[in-house]
Amino acid sequence: MSIRARGWGWRHGGRRHPAVRDLDLExxxxxxxxxxxxxxxxxxxxxxxxxxxxxxxxDGETLGELLIDGRRxxxxxxxxxxxxxxxxxQVVMARVGDDVAFGLENLGVARDEIWPRVRAALDSVGLxxxxxxxTTELSGGQRQRLALAGVLAMRPGLILLDEPTANLDPxxxxxxxxxVASVAAATGATLVVVEHRVSTWLPVVDRVIVLGAxxxxxxxxxxxxxxxxxxxxLRAAGVWLPDEVPWRAPATSVxxxxxxxxxxxxxxxxxxxxAVQRGIDLQVxxxxxxxxVGPNGxxxxxxxxxxxxxxPPQGGRLAASDLLAQGxxxxxxxxxxxxxxxxxxxxxxxxxxxxxxxxxRAELEVGPRALKLGEGERRARVDELLxxxxxxxxxxxxxxxxxxxxxRRLSVATAIATxxxxxxxxxxxxxQDATTWRELAKLLVGLRDEGVALVAVTHDxxxxxxxxxxxxxxxxxxxxxSSIATSGARGSARR
Amino acid sequence: MHTSTSPTATSAASGTSSTSSHRFRWRVVDIVVASVIxxxxxxxxxxxxxxxxxxxxxxxxxxPGLQAAPxxxxxxxxxxxxxxIRKPxxxxxxxLVAAVVSALIGSQWGxxxxxxxxxxxxxxxxxxxxxxxxxxxxxxxxxxxxxGAGLAMAINDLVLWYAGAAPLFATVYTISAVIGGALIAxxxxxxxxxxxxxxxxxxxxxxxxxxxxx
Amino acid sequence: MSIASIRPGLPLARVNPVAKVAATVPLSxxxxxxxxxxxxxxxxxxxxxxxTLVGLGGLLWSPRTxxxxxxxxxxGVSMVLYGAPSGAVLWEFGLIHVTEGSVQIGLxxxxxxxxxxxxxxxxxxxxxxxxxxxxxAQTLRLPARFVxxxxxxxxxxxxxxxxxxxxxxxxxxxxxxxRGVVRRSLGQAxxxxxxxxxxxxxxxxxxxxxxxxxxxxxxxxxxAHFGRVEWVVIAVGCLVAVVSATVAVxxxxxxxVWS
Ligand SMILES: Nc1ncnc2c1ncn2[C@@H]1O[C@H](COP(=O)(O)OP(=O)(O)OP(=O)(O)O)[C@@H](O)[C@H]1O
Ligand SMILES: Nc1ncnc2c1ncn2[C@@H]1O[C@H](COP(=O)(O)OP(=O)(O)OP(=O)(O)O)[C@@H](O)[C@H]1O
Ligand SMILES: [Mg+2]
Ligand SMILES: [Mg+2]
Numbered sequence: 001m002s003i004r005a006r007g008w009g010w011r012h013g014g015r016r017h018p019a020v021r022d023l024d025l026e027x028x029x030x031x032x033x034x035x036x037x038x039x040x041x042x043x044x045x046x047x048x049x050x051x052x053x054x055x056x057x058x059d060g061e062t063l064g065e066l067l068i069d070g071r072r073x074x075x076x077x078x079x080x081x082x083x084x085x086x087x088x089x090q091v092v093m094a095r096v097g098d099d100v101a102f103g104l105e106n107l108g109v110a111r112d113e114i115w116p117r118v119r120a121a122l123d124s125v126g127l128x129x130x131x132x133x134x135t136t137e138l139s140g141g142q143r144q145r146l147a148l149a150g151v152l153a154m155r156p157g158l159i160l161l162d163e164p165t166a167n168l169d170p171x172x173x174x175x176x177x178x179x180v181a182s183v184a185a186a187t188g189a190t191l192v193v194v195e196h197r198v199s200t201w202l203p204v205v206d207r208v209i210v211l212g213a214x215x216x217x218x219x220x221x222x223x224x225x226x227x228x229x230x231x232x233x234l235r236a237a238g239v240w241l242p243d244e245v246p247w248r249a250p251a252t253s254v255x256x257x258x259x260x261x262x263x264x265x266x267x268x269x270x271x272x273x274x275a276v277q278r279g280i281d282l283q284v285x286x287x288x289x290x291x292x293v294g295p296n297g298x299x300x301x302x303x304x305x306x307x308x309x310x311x312p313p314q315g316g317r318l319a320a321s322d323l324l325a326q327g328x329x330x331x332x333x334x335x336x337x338x339x340x341x342x343x344x345x346x347x348x349x350x351x352x353x354x355x356x357x358x359x360x361r362a363e364l365e366v367g368p369r370a371l372k373l374g375e376g377e378r379r380a381r382v383d384e385l386l387x388x389x390x391x392x393x394x395x396x397x398x399x400x401x402x403x404x405x406x407x408r409r410l411s412v413a414t415a416i417a418t419x420x421x422x423x424x425x426x427x428x429x430x431x432q433d434a435t436t437w438r439e440l441a442k443l444l445v446g447l448r449d450e451g452v453a454l455v456a457v458t459h460d461x462x463x464x465x466x467x468x469x470x471x472x473x474x475x476x477x478x479x480x481x482s483s484i485a486t487s488g489a490r491g492s493a494r495r
Numbered sequence: 496m497h498t499s500t501s502p503t504a505t506s507a508a509s510g511t512s513s514t515s516s517h518r519f520r521w522r523v524v525d526i527v528v529a530s531v532i533x534x535x536x537x538x539x540x541x542x543x544x545x546x547x548x549x550x551x552x553x554x555x556x557x558x559p560g561l562q563a564a565p566x567x568x569x570x571x572x573x574x575x576x577x578x579x580i581r582k583p584x585x586x587x588x589x590x591l592v593a594a595v596v597s598a599l600i601g602s603q604w605g606x607x608x609x610x611x612x613x614x615x616x617x618x619x620x621x622x623x624x625x626x627x628x629x630x631x632x633x634x635x636x637x638x639x640x641x642x643g644a645g646l647a648m649a650i651n652d653l654v655l656w657y658a659g660a661a662p663l664f665a666t667v668y669t670i671s672a673v674i675g676g677a678l679i680a681x682x683x684x685x686x687x688x689x690x691x692x693x694x695x696x697x698x699x700x701x702x703x704x705x706x707x708x709x
Numbered sequence: 710m711s712i713a714s715i716r717p718g719l720p721l722a723r724v725n726p727v728a729k730v731a732a733t734v735p736l737s738x739x740x741x742x743x744x745x746x747x748x749x750x751x752x753x754x755x756x757x758x759x760x761t762l763v764g765l766g767g768l769l770w771s772p773r774t775x776x777x778x779x780x781x782x783x784x785g786v787s788m789v790l791y792g793a794p795s796g797a798v799l800w801e802f803g804l805i806h807v808t809e810g811s812v813q814i815g816l817x818x819x820x821x822x823x824x825x826x827x828x829x830x831x832x833x834x835x836x837x838x839x840x841x842x843x844x845x846a847q848t849l850r851l852p853a854r855f856v857x858x859x860x861x862x863x864x865x866x867x868x869x870x871x872x873x874x875x876x877x878x879x880x881x882x883x884x885x886x887x888r889g890v891v892r893r894s895l896g897q898a899x900x901x902x903x904x905x906x907x908x909x910x911x912x913x914x915x916x917x918x919x920x921x922x923x924x925x926x927x928x929x930x931x932x933a934h935f936g937r938v939e940w941v942v943i944a945v946g947c948l949v950a951v952v953s954a955t956v957a958v959x960x961x962x963x964x965x966v967w968s
Contacts, residue, residue, distance in 0.1 A: 014698065053917045055522070059699060078920025089908050090915035094839055094864050101930035106920035114930045135864075150919060270874070310878040337886035346882040352908070353879045356900055358695035370884035398695035400907045418884065523922045524913035526855055530862030531909040535902050538866070548779040555787035562787075592859050599833050599841070601773050603780040603822060606730055606829035607737045655741055656784070659814050661794070690899070696906040 001079065001157040001190050003027035003050065007064030009215070010045055010054055012401065019045040021063060021215035027207075029157075032184060032191040034201050034223065037211030038238035039405030039433045043194045044085050046211070047160045049073060050192065051082035068158060078107055081156030083164050085194075085404040085431070087144040088350045096122070096138075097131025099146060103154040121153035124179040126172065140167045140349045140427075141296030141459075148176060152183050159184060161193040163404065165200060166430040167349075169295040169459050173200055180204070196433050198227070199242035210239060238435035246438040248466045249289075249445040258286040260324040260422050260453045261307060261332070267315030268299060268306040275314040276302050282472060284422065286323060289444070289454040291464045294474035300457040301349050301426050303474065307455055308346040308424040309333050324421055341367055345415035349426040349457070351407040355399040360391055360410055363399050367418035385413040388443055390436060404431040409440065416443070422453045429460045441467050519583055519629070524699055529580050533592025536572040540597035543568050544604075560667030563649055564675030569612070570644035573620035574684035577640060578632055579691070579702050586624055586640065590617030612651055619647025620680075632702065638681035645676020719835045720764040721942070726836045727844040728939035732946030733828045739950045740821050745964045746813070748957035749820030755949040756827050768831050777826045785819030817964075824953075828946075838863050839931070847933035854922050861912055865905050876901055 009021035020042035027033060037043050048054045049066055052073030068076055081103070084090050093099040100118040109117070118131070125145040138146060144167045151159065161180065165173040181204040184191045195201055198208075208226045212218040218237055219230045227234070227241060235241060261284040269275040276299035284290055284307065292300050305311045306318065309332025319330040324343055328335050332344060348354050357363040364385060368378040386392045389409040394402065399410055408431050415423060428444070429437055445467060448454055458464060464471055551562040576589020594613020598606045623643040627636055649672035653665050660668070688702055697703025721729065736752055760769050768774070788811060795810030842860040845851045876897060880886045886893060916922070957963040 014704065048914070048918075051918045053914045055524075055699075058522070058701070077917060077923040078925065080918075082918035084911070084915050084918065086911060089911035090918075092861050092864070092912065092916055092919075098839060098930065102916075102921075103919035105928050105930055106923065106925065108925045108928050111928055111930060111932070114928070118930075147915075154919065305878060308882065310881055337881045338884050340882060341884040344882075348875075348879055348882070352904065353875050354883060356880065356883060356885065358693055367884050398698055400695060400910075401698065414883065521854075522913070523854070523858065523917050524910055526858035527862055527865075527909040527913040527916070528906055530855075530859040531865055531905045532902075533859070534862045534866040535905060544780075545776050548776070548783045552783050552786075555783070556790065559787060559790065588855070592862075595859075596863070598829065599836060599838070601776070601830040601833060603777045603826045603830075605733065605737055605825035606833055607734050608741075608825060609829075656818075657788070659744060659788070691903060691906065694899075694903045696903040699910050 001069045002029050003158070003190070003192075004067045004070075005064070006066075008049070008066040009063035010042075010049055011061040011063070012045075013058070013060045014401075015060075015397070018042075018061075018063060018215070020049070020211070023064070023066075023211075023216065025209070025217065025220075027190060027192070029190055030188050031207055032181075032205045033193070033207045033209055034198065034205040035192055035194045035209050035211065036196075036198065036234075036239050037218070037433075038213045039196075039409075039431070039436050040403045041211045041213045043211055044162050044403060047082055047162050047192065047194060050158065051080045051160055052077045053082065078103075078154070079156060080158040080160055081151035081154045082160040083147050083151050083162060085162040085166075086350075086352070087140065087147050087167060088352070090147050090150075091135045091138075091143060094135060095131065096127070096129050096133045096135055096146060099135055100150045100153050103150050107154060117153045117155075118149075121149040124152060124183065125149045126175045126179075139297040140301065141169060141172060144168060145172070145176065145296075148180070152179065155183070155187050156189060157187075158190045158192070161191075161195075163195055163431055164193065165195065165197075166404075167296075167427065167459070170461065172296055173459075177201060177204060196240050196431065196437075198240055202242060210234060210237065213237065235434070238433035240434040240437070244434070245462055245466050246434045247441050249441065249448075252288060252448070252469055257283075257288075258323055258451075259321050260284050260286050261318065261320050263307070263316065263318050265316035266303075266306070266313055266318055268302045268311065269314040270302055270305075270311060272312075273314070277474060277477060278315070280316070282307075284453050284455055286421070286453050287448055287451045288469040289448055289456060289467055290470045290472060291468035292455060292457045292472050292474065293459070293464060295476065298474045298476055300474055304424050304426050304455060304457045305346070307332075308344050308422075309335060309340055310346060338370055341371055341418040341420065343420055344422045344424060345418060345420035347411050347415045347423070347425040347428060351411035352400065354411050354414065358398060359396050360399055360402070361386070361395040363410060364414055364417050367414060371418055381417055385417060388439065389413050390439070405433065405436060408432065409436060412440065412443075416447065420452070422455070423447065425454065425456045427458055427460075428456055429458065429463050437462075521580075521582055521584075525580050525582055525585070528700070529576050529585055529589050530592055532576055532579060533572055533589045534596050536575065536589070537593035537596025538600070540569055540572070540593055541600040541602065544597065544602050547603075558667075560664045561671045563645075563652070563668045563672035564679070566648065566652075567641070567645045567672060567675030567679045570616045570620065570641065570648050570676050571680040571684050572613075573617040573644050574637060574640045574680045575687060577620055577624045578637060578684055578688045579697060579700055581629060581632060581701055583625065583629055584621070586620040586644075587614070587617035590614075590620065590644075608655065612648070615647045615651045616644045619644040619676075634685055637685040638677045641679065641681025641684065642673045642677040644680050645672040645674070648672050648676065719768070721832070722835045722837065724835075724942055725844050725848060725933055725935050725939045726841040727848045727933075728935065728942045729832045729836060732942045733832065735947045735950035736828065736953065737825055739954050740825055743954075743957060743964050744814065744817045744821065745957055745962040746817045746820055747960050747962040748953040749817060749824040751956045752824035752949060752953040753820060753827065755952060756824065759945060759949065760828075760831055765831055765835070768834055769827070773834060774827065774830050777823055777830060781819045781822035781826070784822050785815040787815075788818045789815030840933070843929060843931050843933040847929055848935050853927050857916075857921070861916065862905075862909060865908055865912060866901075872901065872904070873897070876904065 005023045005025040008023040009018045011018040035043050092102050101114050104114045125148050127145040208223045209220045210218040219226050263280050263282040266280040267275040267278045294300050312333045320332050364382045554562045572593035573586035573590035577586035591613045594610050598609040602609045620640040623640040649669040691697050692703040790805045794806040794808040797809050800807040842856050846853045846856040
């Protein structure tokens with residue numbers, strides 16, 4: 001399918017500035033485009049526009065003209081398949097198979113044809129689960145694969161992917177990229193993919209388009225040429241150039257360790273009696289960054305929530321040192337909610353679970369208010385964070401209307417606002433462009449240097465490499481064969 | 496009231512909405528959100544049914560007929576749905592979804608009759624909104640819609656469940672249903688819409704933008 | 710609770726939900742028409758018999774039916790106290806007239822509530838929401854946009870047990886989970902409604918992005934069968950209704966309410 005934009009733009013209802021403006025663009029059928037741009041530049045908005053789901057006059061204001069195959073996108077809905085940025089929000093049905101079939105049903109595909117296509121789509125994204133599996137019981141990465149399968153099964157003429165691999169483990173990233181490439185090749189579909197990590201998609205795209213933060217197109221052309229000739233402009237605009245590391249943390253001084261939290265033979269799980277990882281031995285030290293890595297669904301988030309004092313351990317021991325507990329009992333799970341604020345801050349994998357207020361500013365004030373800080377102090381802290389994470393312009397906006405990257409930064413900011421001594425972050429850097437990645441990294445390392453301990457669950461190899469002081473890897477465990485098998489497959493710390 | 500930095504007043508902060516060609520077309524988001532509200536309130540209905548015995552028994556024993564006032568909790572869904580979605584059929588649909596959900600979880604009034612009651616009660620609220628041509632969503636109209644739903648509930652209950660009740664009981668029952676409906680269903684729903692709008696849940700609806708913008 | 714569950718592995722779980730709902734209709738109508746102890750009691754006996762035979766006896770006596778056993782006598786008592794007086798006066802106090810007639814009405818009302826509610830509660834527990842939606846849209850041909858919108862909403866709110874847990878963790882992490890149980894639960898319930906509505910907005914977009922509501926004729930991946938089993942279920946429902954009515958008429962206790 002071909003795409004043509006003439007001075008196109010969109011202003012979301014309730015926002016002063018258009019999210020996208022002055023866009024002139026031609027994309028020929030079958031082209032494979034990597035769409036880049038700073039966080040908040042309007043990439044997701046453009047994809048929504050192409051899929052025809054921005055809505056009508058109630059939802060915002062259209063400028064100029066946008067056509068796919070000469071038609072208005074809203075009239076061609078279903079021909080373009082869009083994977084939204086937030087994998088959590090797009091599960092429609094209760095069972096995995098039904099969810100993938102949903103799009104096919106809407107397209108009017110015959111029943112006999114639906115199920116083979118569902119199975120094939122699930123296989124192509126590496127989601128080897130029974131069709132009856134409950135969609136609520138999927139890990140973040142599994143949900144992302146599911147969303148992708150739902151769209152690939154539709155065999156759309158235009159595939160629109162909004163950061164489809166942000167939550168995947170490195171193997172999954174390659175697997176999914178290849179799945180998309182082979183579907184696009186087989187069907188001749190046009191492909192537009194948004195991703196901050198340029199290097200992942202370079203092998204399969206034949207064009208790069210960079211959106212300018214102030215509107216219009218910043219750069220456009222074959223990947224090699226654009227990246228070579230416009231490197232400086234792109235870098236300034238926050239584009240993440242291949243094989244570049246935006247910033248490296250200075251090494252920590254190798255002084256004595258000050259342990260804050262100690263896990264011994266810890267079993268973790270979300271549901272009482274069902275452990276997803278067993279026998280974890282781990283130590284969290286003040287002033288250090290510990291990265292938790294491992295494949296999708298292995299239990300990283302579960303471990304993180306347990307360390308954060310939110311999920312009760314399913315076995316073993318998790319003890320806070322005096323430095324962290326400051327007079328409270330040693331088990332964090334037994335602390336009160338308010339006591340957690342100054343001790344352990346948590347950033348959830350899905351930011352939306354954490355949002356409780358109607359505006360960005362109010363959201364940041366929730367923690368400081370619970371601590372009963374004075375008005376002046378509260379304001380100072382909030383302003384400082386808004387500034388540091390480039391959210392100042394959005395102070396009055398509803399957290400749920402933020403772009404993906406902005407949501408992530410806001411959720412990190414809410415945890416920092418109460419100055420905890422231990423920060424547990426689940427995928428802190430996903431969806432960030434190079435500039436905001438650097439600022440986020442500097443902020444986190446700044447905290448580290450003040451003596452805050454950081455535990456970060458992450459699939460971001462650059463983060464592990466450039467920021468983390470230690471790395472703890474979780475491996476899939478086979479429980480049925482208990483003692484012998486698990487002793488070899490246990491998480492190991494590289495110190 | 497909430498103030499935001501946005502300059503784009505969608506409409507003056509009045510309770511009346513502007514005319515536009517698609518004013519009465521249901522968007523997908525209207526359907527989903529009306530359903531979400533219906534389901535959520537349906538769970539509340541079910542819970543209210545579970546504690547209903549202990550709540551209503553003393554009232555029934557001492558002040559017969561007055562139990563219709565707390566029973567008006569069961570008509571809140573329609574008013575809420577109508578106030579949020581502002582489309583024809585919203586009140587009816589939302590109340591119906593709520594009734595179906597509470598019946599699905601299990602209700603002592605049976606499946607068919609719970610759903611039937613939902614239809615009748617939703618119709619009560621719907622008619623009031625229709626009388627105002629789906630243009631007025633202010634507080635008094637919310638109260639009236641609640642009263643309408645309460646009246647519908649009373650009629651339905653008296654015919655189906657309290658057949659054979661004495662006239663005095665029927666009168667008391669009807670009056671308390673209307674007052675209870677106005678205050679509980681109408682008043683509470685109106686407050687809930689404000690709360691939801693403040694929490695930023697209704698940004699995609701005229702109901703939310705009116706309260707939030709500027 | 711069937712609201713969030715995926716097809717419960719119960720007897721009758723695979724029967725088209727429309728048939729299960731339909732099966733309760735004839736009896737409900739019969740019992741609404743008359744107000745007498747006999748028809749309702751016969752119905753209750755039949756129900757217990759049928760459910761025990763198909764293997765749903767466990768549900769029948771589970772806590773899920775408890776509200777019925779509590780609510781029914783309470784409704785009955787209020788009719789004993791305030792029902793239209795007739796026959797000998799047994800006790801009088803202020804507005805209260807306990808008469809032979811009102812005791813009759815009270816007993817009949819109690820039995821009637823049980824007889825109407827029991828099959829609904831037990832049968833509905835065997836219904837999976839996805840199957841219900843399929844049945845409503847395919848068998849009854851209700852508008853697919855609304856049926857599926859409601860189903861999606863059911864999943865959004867209905868995965869509540871899980872979401873509720875996560876939301877609790879999130880609120881604990883944000884320092885706002887220390888209040889008393891009641892206030893905390895209320896606050897969290899409101900937060901959950903807000904979250905569900907906000908997500909409903911995104912979900913609507915996601916559904917549209919997958920061609921939902923675009924106007925194409927929709928197909929269905931799952932078949933909503935309506936075959937012999939379904940007709941048998943409905944027939945059993947009718948049979949119970951007929952038996953109850955017949956027994957009541959022959960014993961002379963049939964008593965049309967509005968006469
Ligand atoms: N539904 C909405 N309502 C109001 N404003 C919105 C909405 N969605 C996005 N915005 C705003 O529009 C701008 C562009 O957002 P968009 O999501 O398109 O950015 P993006 O380029 O995809 O960023 P990211 O890389 O962080 O995902 C942002 O400032 C965002 O806050
Ligand atoms: N809410 C939930 N209820 C039940 N099981 C869950 C839930 N969330 C996740 N699981 C299961 O628990 C296991 C561990 O999930 P967890 O979210 O900890 O994985 P993860 O390592 O963080 O994965 P990812 O990298 O994909 O986020 C997975 O097998 C998943 O299927
Ligand atoms: Mg985006
Ligand atoms: Mg995770």
